[in-house]
Amino acid sequence: MATPRTDVREPAVDDATARTLHERMLLIRRAEERLIVACADGSLPGGVHLYIGEEAVAVGACSVLTDRDYITSTHRGHGHFLAKGGDLDAMFAEIWGKATGICKGMGGSMHVADVSKGILGANGIVGAGFAIATGAAWGARLEGEGRVATCFFGDGAANQGSFMESMNVSAAWELPTVFLCENNGVSEFTVTSTVTGGVLADRARAFMPVEVVDGNDVLAVRAAVGAAVERARAGGGPSYVEATTYRIRGHLEAEQHMLGGGTYRSADEIAAWQADDRDPVLRSARRLLDAGICDAAELERIDADVRARVEAAVAFAEAGPAADPELAPQLMFGPTA
Amino acid sequence: MARKRLITAINEALVEELERDPKLIVFGEDVELAIMGDTRGLVERFGRDRIRNSPICEQTLTGMAVGLASAGYRVVLHLMFNNFIYTGMDAIGNQMAKLRLMTGGQMELPITVVAGYGGGNSNAAQHSDTAYSVLMNLGGIQVAVPTNSADAKGLFKTAVRGATPTFFLEAAGRGGEMGEVPDGEHLVPFGRATVAREGTDVTVVAIGRMLKPTLRAAKALADDSISAEVIDPRTLVPFDEETVLASVARTGRLVVVDEARDRCSAASQIAAVVADRGFDSLRAPVRRVTVPDVALPYASNAEAALIPGPERIAEAVRSVTEKQFA
Numbered sequence: 001m002a003t004p005r006t007d008v009r010e011p012a013v014d015d016a017t018a019r020t021l022h023e024r025m026l027l028i029r030r031a032e033e034r035l036i037v038a039c040a041d042g043s044l045p046g047g048v049h050l051y052i053g054e055e056a057v058a059v060g061a062c063s064v065l066t067d068r069d070y071i072t073s074t075h076r077g078h079g080h081f082l083a084k085g086g087d088l089d090a091m092f093a094e095i096w097g098k099a100t101g102i103c104k105g106m107g108g109s110m111h112v113a114d115v116s117k118g119i120l121g122a123n124g125i126v127g128a129g130f131a132i133a134t135g136a137a138w139g140a141r142l143e144g145e146g147r148v149a150t151c152f153f154g155d156g157a158a159n160q161g162s163f164m165e166s167m168n169v170s171a172a173w174e175l176p177t178v179f180l181c182e183n184n185g186v187s188e189f190t191v192t193s194t195v196t197g198g199v200l201a202d203r204a205r206a207f208m209p210v211e212v213v214d215g216n217d218v219l220a221v222r223a224a225v226g227a228a229v230e231r232a233r234a235g236g237g238p239s240y241v242e243a244t245t246y247r248i249r250g251h252l253e254a255e256q257h258m259l260g261g262g263t264y265r266s267a268d269e270i271a272a273w274q275a276d277d278r279d280p281v282l283r284s285a286r287r288l289l290d291a292g293i294c295d296a297a298e299l300e301r302i303d304a305d306v307r308a309r310v311e312a313a314v315a316f317a318e319a320g321p322a323a324d325p326e327l328a329p330q331l332m333f334g335p336t337a
Numbered sequence: 338m339a340r341k342r343l344i345t346a347i348n349e350a351l352v353e354e355l356e357r358d359p360k361l362i363v364f365g366e367d368v369e370l371a372i373m374g375d376t377r378g379l380v381e382r383f384g385r386d387r388i389r390n391s392p393i394c395e396q397t398l399t400g401m402a403v404g405l406a407s408a409g410y411r412v413v414l415h416l417m418f419n420n421f422i423y424t425g426m427d428a429i430g431n432q433m434a435k436l437r438l439m440t441g442g443q444m445e446l447p448i449t450v451v452a453g454y455g456g457g458n459s460n461a462a463q464h465s466d467t468a469y470s471v472l473m474n475l476g477g478i479q480v481a482v483p484t485n486s487a488d489a490k491g492l493f494k495t496a497v498r499g500a501t502p503t504f505f506l507e508a509a510g511r512g513g514e515m516g517e518v519p520d521g522e523h524l525v526p527f528g529r530a531t532v533a534r535e536g537t538d539v540t541v542v543a544i545g546r547m548l549k550p551t552l553r554a555a556k557a558l559a560d561d562s563i564s565a566e567v568i569d570p571r572t573l574v575p576f577d578e579e580t581v582l583a584s585v586a587r588t589g590r591l592v593v594v595d596e597a598r599d600r601c602s603a604a605s606q607i608a609a610v611v612a613d614r615g616f617d618s619l620r621a622p623v624r625r626v627t628v629p630d631v632a633l634p635y636a637s638n639a640e641a642a643l644i645p646g647p648e649r650i651a652e653a654v655r656s657v658t659e660k661q662f663a
Contacts, residue, residue, distance in 0.1 A: 104441035115443040120407050125431050131400020139408025165397035331438040332477040334445050334500025
């Protein structure tokens with residue numbers, strides 16, 4: 001794993017932005033904590049892959065994007081969806097398998113998408129986003145209006161061949177693609193270092209500018225992705241940003257029931273990443289306090305608001321009508337000429 | 338009407354559609370020089386922003402087609418030979434075929450993938466497959482297998498203007514075939530078979546490249562007073578079940594000729610449809626004339642022995658006309 005640079009000075013953000021970034025991260029955190037409960041109590045029809053611990057990456061990156069920019073997401077996509085402006089109610093309804101879901105209950109947790117907001121979808125295939133983002137970036141370049149396509153992917157996906165292929169096309173055609181690696185050190189249930197040769201960032205260095213940042217620092221991610229996006233918008237081609245982070249929950253919820261008592265990392269390692277000075281949400285809260293942007297009472301208030309928002313989304317999801325089974329055959333083919 | 342080569346008809350369709358829709362993009366493997374001829378001359382006319390050679394990386398090309406379509410473009414992706422879809426399979430099987438449903442209908446994917454198929458040219462097994470059987474089972478993928486110049490042009494235009502990922506398979510070696518093409522706007526709807534030869538004793542469905550040897554067989558059979566009705570399905574997804582069932586209702590017999598390997602071939606699907614929906618009409622067992630479950634060899638004599646030809650087709654037709662259920 002490459003060492004994050006510490007010499008990049010974070011550009012200051014105004015107080016309102018700092019507060020918004022914190023709220024966004026907290027929304028993802030509280031929403032997913034609620035999914036842990038819902039998954040455990042059997043409310044959800046399918047599995048969920050949680051993003052807890054990685055919120056700063058999605059929020060920092062999406063804070064420099066607009067609805068007109070494209071993102072491709074991963075199987076761990078709730079955070080990207082919410083950070084890019086996806087609706088929490090519609091996402092929960094989707095995860096609950098309801099007709100009111102953002103994909104009408106046809107996609108589920110691993111496939112939340114809102115094309116109207118440039119969210120080209122979470123994706124159940126590890127690494128599928130490389131080429132989709134590259135194609136969208138090509139469209140953006142042809143259109144010439146300064147849109148960019150940001151591809152969220154993990155260190156696991158970086159071992160797919162299409163990572164190299166897509167970086168190659170993006171570099172050769174100077175496409176506005178931002179390859180954003182969420183390096184959390186694990187590939188599903190396998191420690192990535194045991195299956196990876198060389199340094200991931202070096203793969204990208206062959207094609208484009210590279211920045212490795214502390215992925216649990218929302219301002220550092222925002223600065224690095226901001227520079228990459230600015231370059232892409234100006235016609236400067238693709239960039240690679242690697243955000244060093246950590247996945248607190250399992251590859252999917254309730255994975256312990258599938259692993260037969262086996263483990264691939266230690267409880268101490270997980271706990272270390274949850275410490276006050278490492279957890280992205282706790283760090284952001286500390287920063288707001290230290291900078292005098294919020295006092296403890298206001299942070300409490302923000303948290304209470306976010307929790308209420310999450311409970312409202314649960315109520316919306318639960319109240320929604322069941323998905324329509326008749327819809328599936330209707331959705332397979334588009335209209336003909 | 339004018340006589341044109343099949344490949345010229347496709348080229349014409351491309352030119353007309355590129356003129357019609359500035360958001361139509363053509364990219365893929367060697368589309369600028371175009372070994373098959375279908376995309377030849379386009380880059381000079383429409384420029385490299387719209388007609389572009391790609392690197393050879395099917396996994397990314399198929400995915401890029403999805404991304405480009407998501408960004409509001411119509412896409413023609415040329416993969417040269419249909420065996421190359423296997424390297425590009427994720428975006429075909431998991432993305433193109435599924436995303437419309439998985440996004441609750443948010444994502445329209447107007448993508449036409451062009452590739453040559455079939456054997457008979459000593460290209461050996463990795464350039465000779467008939468991959469439509471695979472494509473037919475993926476979900477939201479349409480498959481066209483035109484057999485003549487007019488249909489090639491009309492089906493191509495329909496595919497490009499639609500909103501569903503469509504595989505437009507060109508019979509390898511048919512670029513030189515001449516045929517009449519109607520002047521002016523010419524669109525052929527998907528899911529409508531044509532009767533290539535009328536007959537009364539047996540229905541023969543001939544898929545794509547198999548039409549020509551089937552018509553030859555039908556001519557020979559006519560000399561023996563066996564009247565074969567030959568149906569060209571034109572598209573496999575959607576498939577015109579009604580035309581085939583109506584024909585079988587008259588003839589009582591069905592032979593399906595398919596260059597795919599026998600197991601799970603398009604012929605198997607068509608036979609199953611008629612068994613399900615047309616069983617009462619059948620007076621003899623359904624016969625499939627296909628390639629055995631082997632990879633096509635290189636040597637021309639070995640290859641020719643495996644691909645259905647007029648003799649094997651005629652023999653199959655004779656076998657069902659001689660048989661009759663009690």
